[in-house]
Amino acid sequence: MNKKMIVRADLHEDAEYRKRMVTDGLEAGFCAFMLREGDERYAELGRMDVIYTRNGVPKDKDIVYANVTTPEEQDAVLALAGTKKAVIAETGEWRIIPLENMIAKFRGSGTEVYAVAHNAEDAETFLKTMENGTDGVVIAVDDPSEISSFRSIITSCGEEDLVPLKVMSVRPVDLGDRVCIDTCSMMVPGEGMLIGSSSNCLFLVQSESEDNGYVAARPFRVNAGAVHSYILVPGGGTRYLSELAGGDPVLICGRDGTTRAASVGRCKVEIRPLLMVEATDGNATYNVILQNAETIKLVTPTGSKSVTVLNEGDEILAKVSSGGRHFGMAVEETITEK
Numbered sequence: 154m155n156k157k158m159i160v161r162a163d164l165h166e167d168a169e170y171r172k173r174m175v176t177d178g179l180e181a182g183f184c185a186f187m188l189r190e191g192d193e194r195y196a197e198l199g200r201m202d203v204i205y206t207r208n209g210v211p212k213d214k215d216i217v218y219a220n221v222t223t224p225e226e227q228d229a230v231l232a233l234a235g236t237k238k239a240v241i242a243e244t245g246e247w248r249i250i251p252l253e254n255m256i257a258k259f260r261g262s263g264t265e266v267y268a269v270a271h272n273a274e275d276a277e278t279f280l281k282t283m284e285n286g287t288d289g290v291v292i293a294v295d296d297p298s299e300i301s302s303f304r305s306i307i308t309s310c311g312e313e314d315l316v317p318l319k320v321m322s323v324r325p326v327d328l329g330d331r332v333c334i335d336t337c338s339m340m341v342p343g344e345g346m347l348i349g350s351s352s353n354c355l356f357l358v359q360s361e362s363e364d365n366g367y368v369a370a371r372p373f374r375v376n377a378g379a380v381h382s383y384i385l386v387p388g389g390g391t392r393y394l395s396e397l398a399g400g401d402p403v404l405i406c407g408r409d410g411t412t413r414a415a416s417v418g419r420c421k422v423e424i425r426p427l428l429m430v431e432a433t434d435g436n437a438t439y440n441v442i443l444q445n446a447e448t449i450k451l452v453t454p455t456g457s458k459s460v461t462v463l464n465e466g467d468e469i470l471a472k473v474s475s476g477g478r479h480f481g482m483a484v485e486e487t488i489t490e491k
Contacts, residue, residue, distance in 0.1 A: 156280050157289030158307055159267065160300060163189035163206045170297070171195070177297040181304045187211075187291065216241065221251045230255060235262035241291055243269040252282050260285075269293050273302045280306070310387050310404055310412040313347065315357060317454055317468040318432035318439070330380045331425045331444045332394040336403065338415035339372045343408040343452060346375045347385040347472050348394070354439035355385055356430070357406060357452040357470045368448055373418070376449050379427060379442040385472065387414045395422070408452050408470065428460060434473055 160183050162174035175186055175195045185202040188195055190212060196203050205212045215238040219230050222245030231254065233240055240259070244251050255266050265288040270276035272294070280286040292303055334346065340360035347355035362372035377384060380395040387402050397403070401417045426445040431438055443449050443460050450457040451469040458467060 156286070156307075157185055157267070158183050158276075158303065159185040159187060159202075159204065159289060159291045161187045161269075161291050161293040162195070163187045163192070164209065164293070168192070172198075173297045174300070175199075177300045178292075181301045182307055183292070183300070183303075211241075213238075215239070219243070221245070221255075222247075227251050227254060231258045234259045234264050237264050239265040239267060239288075241267045241269065248275070249278070249282060252279060252287060256282060256285065256287060265289070267291050270303075272299075273306060276303055276306055308413045308415075310414055312410040313385075313406055313412055313472050315406075315408075315410045315470045316434060316473055318354075318356075318434050318471050318473075320463050320465055320467040320469060321431045321433055321438060322465060323428060323430050323460065323463045325426065325428045325445060326442060327427070328424055329427045329442070330395075330422050331427065332377050332380055332382075332397065333421040333423070334375045334377050334384075334394075334397065334403065335371075335418045335421070336373050336375070336405070336415040337418045338405065338413075340375075340405060341372065342457060344405055345452060346377060346403060347406050348375075348378050348382050348441055348443075349471070350379075350382055350440045350442060352383050352391055353474050354434075354437075355383060355391075355472045356432075356439075356441040357408070357472075358441070358443065359450040359452050359457045360405075361448055363450070363457070365448065376444055376446070378444070380422065382442065394420075406472075408454070430460060430463060430469075432469060432471070434471075439471070439473075 160178035162171050165171050179199040187204045190205050190207045217237050218241045221227050221230055221242045259266050267289045268279040268287045270290040276290045279290050340362050342362050345357055345359040348358045349355040361374045364370045382394045383391040385404050386392050387404050397420045399417055399419050402414050404412050405415050406412045427442050428445040429440050429442050431440045447459050447461050449460050
């Protein structure tokens with residue numbers, strides 16, 4: 154979720170309560186806050202972006218906090234498109250229509266639109282309105298403990314359509330540089346990353362989340378494959394495995410297509426024996442090159458299977474798409490990759 158989430162921690166009259174809004178927000182994973190003028194010390198509780206307010210209004214004149222509850226108020230806000238850095242909109246009973254109008258008007262103007270959300274359900278709605286949604290939301294809740302309910306919004310990345318492919322062949326190739334991705338998140342069996350030699354077919358490579366009796370599980374790790382491979386990242390783009398480094402965002406995908414964001418802790422590039430798995434959807438043939446080892450598994454519709462025991466005719470899950478990629482972004486262009 155590449156949207157900005159701002160926790161409003163400036164409204165309560167009790168200073169300790171405002172401090173707790175900040176600490177609970179940080180613990181929930183948020184790093185942008187609205188703080189009251191005079192609460193600058195709370196900005197030292199963690200690295201964060203801060204909007205300071207005075208009497209509930211942003212001190213930065215380039216950020217407008219507006220109530221949008223009447224047609225007249227909506228017209229006044231729409232007139233700000235292209236003139237301010239951001240508009241934070243507090244909508245009334247009519248929540249969606251004013252935001253749709255703002256999103257349409259402000260798109261491409263240089264002015265960002267933020268909606269005030271009082272619960273996680275509203276926040277998700279605002280971020281999906283008119284498909285692209287607002288640029289972010291301002292979390293405004295009375296109880297600091299409610300902030301954690303918004304946590305899933307920043308990690309969830311929607312769903313991917315996965316289809317079964319039939320394995321055509323599995324064969325060894327020469328030694329090569331393979332990338333092992335250690336993340337800052339734990340995964341479970343059936344979860345992994347979408348990896349492939351061609352951008353229009355990415356195989357679901359499972360995390361090392363299963364014990365095998367010989368090597369302890371590493372549920373934070375995906376042994377992802379050869380350095381040339383593509384990996385799907387949050388936002389729908391791809392990266393080469395060779396480009397990834399600590400702190401980069403990656404996408405974790407489950408067997409059901411549900412995805413979430415994670416951060417790379419480290420990447421290890423080592424020379425290892427490799428093998429190529431070739432599979433088809435009946436229309437085209439695709440491949441992925443992985444380390445030749447028992448712990449590397451591809452996710453199937455019902456479980457997972459080690460690459461060392463894959464057989465012709467086995468079904469494995471992948472994301473298949475049309476078009477190609479230019480600097481990691483999907484393009485409608487005829488590109489042939491072999």
